[in-house]
Amino acid sequence: MDDLSNTYPTHDPEWVRDMHADHYLQSWSKQGARPRVITGGQGSWFWDSDGNRYLDFQSQLVNANLGHQHPKIVQAIKDQADRLCYIGPAMGCDVRSELAAIMTEITPPNITSTFFTTGGAAANETAIRIARHKTGRNKIIARYRSYHGATGGTLSLTGDPRHHLTRADMPGVVRMLDPYTYRLPTGHADPANCPVAQGGPHLEEILMYENPNTVAAVILETVVGTNGIIVPPDGYLQSIRETCSKYGILLIADEVMAGFGRTGKWFAVDHWGVEPDIITSAKGINSGYVPLGTMSVSTELHDWMRDTPLPGGLTYAGHPLACASGVAAIRAMQDEDILTHATEMGQKMRAELTRLADKHPSIGEVRGLGMFNGIELVKNRTTKEPLVPFAAKGDSARPMTEMMAFAMDQGLYLSFFSNVIRLTPPLNISEQDMMTGLEILDRTLDIADRECS
Ligand SMILES: Cc1ncc(COP(=O)(O)O)c(C=O)c1O
Numbered sequence: 390m391d392d393l394s395n396t397y398p399t400h401d402p403e404w405v406r407d408m409h410a411d412h413y414l415q416s417w418s419k420q421g422a423r424p425r426v427i428t429g430g431q432g433s434w435f436w437d438s439d440g441n442r443y444l445d446f447q448s449q450l451v452n453a454n455l456g457h458q459h460p461k462i463v464q465a466i467k468d469q470a471d472r473l474c475y476i477g478p479a480m481g482c483d484v485r486s487e488l489a490a491i492m493t494e495i496t497p498p499n500i501t502s503t504f505f506t507t508g509g510a511a512a513n514e515t516a517i518r519i520a521r522h523k524t525g526r527n528k529i530i531a532r533y534r535s536y537h538g539a540t541g542g543t544l545s546l547t548g549d550p551r552h553h554l555t556r557a558d559m560p561g562v563v564r565m566l567d568p569y570t571y572r573l574p575t576g577h578a579d580p581a582n583c584p585v586a587q588g589g590p591h592l593e594e595i596l597m598y599e600n601p602n603t604v605a606a607v608i609l610e611t612v613v614g615t616n617g618i619i620v621p622p623d624g625y626l627q628s629i630r631e632t633c634s635k636y637g638i639l640l641i642a643d644e645v646m647a648g649f650g651r652t653g654k655w656f657a658v659d660h661w662g663v664e665p666d667i668i669t670s671a672k673g674i675n676s677g678y679v680p681l682g683t684m685s686v687s688t689e690l691h692d693w694m695r696d697t698p699l700p701g702g703l704t705y706a707g708h709p710l711a712c713a714s715g716v717a718a719i720r721a722m723q724d725e726d727i728l729t730h731a732t733e734m735g736q737k738m739r740a741e742l743t744r745l746a747d748k749h750p751s752i753g754e755v756r757g758l759g760m761f762n763g764i765e766l767v768k769n770r771t772t773k774e775p776l777v778p779f780a781a782k783g784d785s786a787r788p789m790t791e792m793m794a795f796a797m798d799q800g801l802y803l804s805f806f807s808n809v810i811r812l813t814p815p816l817n818i819s820e821q822d823m824m825t826g827l828e829i830l831d832r833t834l835d836i837a838d839r840e841c842s
Contacts, residue, residue, distance in 0.1 A: 402426040402438035416539075417551065430457030433818045435802075443797065444826045446814045447804045451614060451646045452677035455718060455727070456815035462678050465717030469710050478706040485707040488715045492685055495655040495719065499664040502691040504699065505707040506682035509645035509671035510538025513608065515684045515701040516667045517542055520606035520639040522700050523693060527561040528604045530595065530638075534567040534616035537608065537643055546608055549616050549806075550780040563604070565595050567613060568621045571754045571765060572773065580622050588621070589628030601636035606666075611657035614646035617809040618763030620756060626663045639666040645682070646761070649673030650722055650816050653732035653759030660758065666690060673816075675718040681711035722816075731816040734823060735759040738812065741827050751776060751837035762812040766837050775808040776837055792836045801829040 398404045406423040426438040433456050436442045492503045506512045533548035545559035570580045577583035584590035613619035633640045642665035647657040671682035746752040753767035766776035789805045796803045804811050
């Protein structure tokens with residue numbers, strides 16, 4: 390028999406790039422890219438085949454909340470692989486039950502049971518199906534500045550430009566505006582008097598037209614992630630919660646990015662004491678080491694499902710390797726007091742960014758919560774003209790793409806959406822590393838300043 394082990398020169402970065410460009414299909418991208426080949430990572434850093442080191446100010450896809458190669462998570466995956474790699478979702482399994490129990494420790498008090506998925510989209514897809522079955526209603530209200538996943542239903546709910554790219558069109562999606570206080574709807578200067586920023590009054594108006602008896606759920610990112618880091622004003626989520634309760638509409642909090650310490654609490658809803666009917670999460674639950682998502686429901690929904698089958702399922706629901714890594718990651722976060730660290734580092738980061746705003750006229754707003762931060766860039770602070778247009782592509786996005794490339798060359802991995810740079814390093818980043826990243830960001834922002842008038 391041929392020895393296939395050395396058939397491919399996987400050690401050769403050029404070969405890896407060739408195969409990437411010609412035989413691998415990359416998400417949300419035109420094909421043919423020839424990327425840097427990443428050969429390792431540790432903590433807040435990763436490195437490439439040329440020996441260049443990068444500070445991960447993005448935590449990859451905002452999921453490596455404990456950074457790269459956290460030893461306790463890696464060990465838990467190895468130990469579970471030695472014991473039992475896979476057992477079907479209907480079987481009892483120690484790590485699956487353990488993770489379900491831990492979830493009840495850290496979710497709001499009304500949330501008492503969890504369906505484990507392979508990621509955020511499957512969690513949201515299952516959540517909206519449950520909402521429709523439970524209420525017997527069809528419509529789901531979602532917001533414009535949102536990303537909920539890449540499956541048919543979740544892309545239909547997604548408001549960001551990928552929604553148009555894919556022509557996702559699940560019937561029954563209704564949209565509302567976001568509490569985007571930096572750019573309130575025309576005619577409103579003060580969030581305190583703006584129905585959209587208050588939440589409930591805007592939702593009431595939409596329900597008046599839609600008929601509340603046809604609406605199953607409101608789904609929202611508690612803190613908007615991909616679409617520009619938007620933190621709701623105090624009172625917003627409570628107000629949405631009250632309006633949903635008034636009409637028997639379920640509230641689904643999508644905490645896929647905001648959850649697991651990203652904002653300095655286990656879940657962003659904890660900042661305001663809000664109890665959604667369903668919380669979905671993924672990403673930070675195990676720092677992304679094995680695919681894992683969660684859909685956690687209230688006791689009321691769980692009791693309903695004692696008589697009504699859960700309308701959904703996955704071969705890999707509650708995968709033992711994923712559950713073992715989730716248990717290890719949450720315990721590590723508790724042992725290392727990550728929520729406190731994230732809160733403190735987040736405050737320091739925003740203070741430093743505010744200092745940078747004194748120097749860089751392109752910074753229109755610094756915003757964020759915990760380690761979920763962003764800076765919105767403008768050409769002019771008075772007019773607030775965005776540095777690049779919404780959803781800019783190609784040449785119109787040039788200053789942003791130039792900044793990303795410059796930062797990467799300087800060893801800082803950043804990301805952006807439209808005119809917002811997102812700053813979401815691992816929650817356990819050291820202060821020294823964070824300052825190193827902000828120093829590179831400082832130099833990077835000179836590119837944006839050149840566009841200012
Ligand atoms: C808020 C939010 N919801 C859902 C998803 C989809 O998660 P996944 O890619 O794991 O399906 C994402 C992914 O970025 C997200 O940010």
